[in-house]
Amino acid sequence: MTFFRLLHYVLLLILQVSQMVRQVLNEDRLCITLGGDHAIGIGTIHGFTQMYSESCLLWIDAHADINTMKNSVSGNMHGMPVAFNLPELQAHFAPKKTKWLQPKLRPERIAYIGLRDVDSPERQIMDELGIASFSMREIDVMGIRQVRNDS
Numbered sequence: 001m002t003f004f005r006l007l008h009y010v011l012l013l014i015l016q017v018s019q020m021v022r023q024v025l026n027e028d029r030l031c032i033t034l035g036g037d038h039a040i041g042i043g044t045i046h047g048f049t050q051m052y053s054e055s056c057l058l059w060i061d062a063h064a065d066i067n068t069m070k071n072s073v074s075g076n077m078h079g080m081p082v083a084f085n086l087p088e089l090q091a092h093f094a095p096k097k098t099k100w101l102q103p104k105l106r107p108e109r110i111a112y113i114g115l116r117d118v119d120s121p122e123r124q125i126m127d128e129l130g131i132a133s134f135s136m137r138e139i140d141v142m143g144i145r146q147v148r149n150d151s
Helices: 003-026 040-051 087-092 120-129 136-142 144-150
Strands: 057-060 110-115 132-135
Touching: 003 040, 110 136, 110 144, 132 136, 132 144, 136 144
Parallel strands: 057 110, 110 132
Antiparallel strands: none
């Protein structure tokens, strides 16, 4: 199979996750998604932000996962969940394949905690969009309570 054929299936799964998240939230239930690949985060974030436009994202991870299809060295979608959901980065994705994806996440409503391995293009995006981030070193120096408060 070619990458683009696989892309179709991954995007279909992401759409289904988004729809399930919205259904659970629409029923006023607690929504928790668990998965083996970070790509599931694309649909999770999308579902939440479609229901709640003022959603905040607290990303606790060693990686920022804000690569795009244009800047990713590996091309793996598991490094792109946050980017897929930012309107500012929509032009970096295949518009025909992601037409259903209407990103609503706002950069000022994102904070990263625990970063230790950020690609240069990711750092550039975070800096340009003014996204708050705290590395493991900053957590050690500031303490988790202060990082939480600043997030």
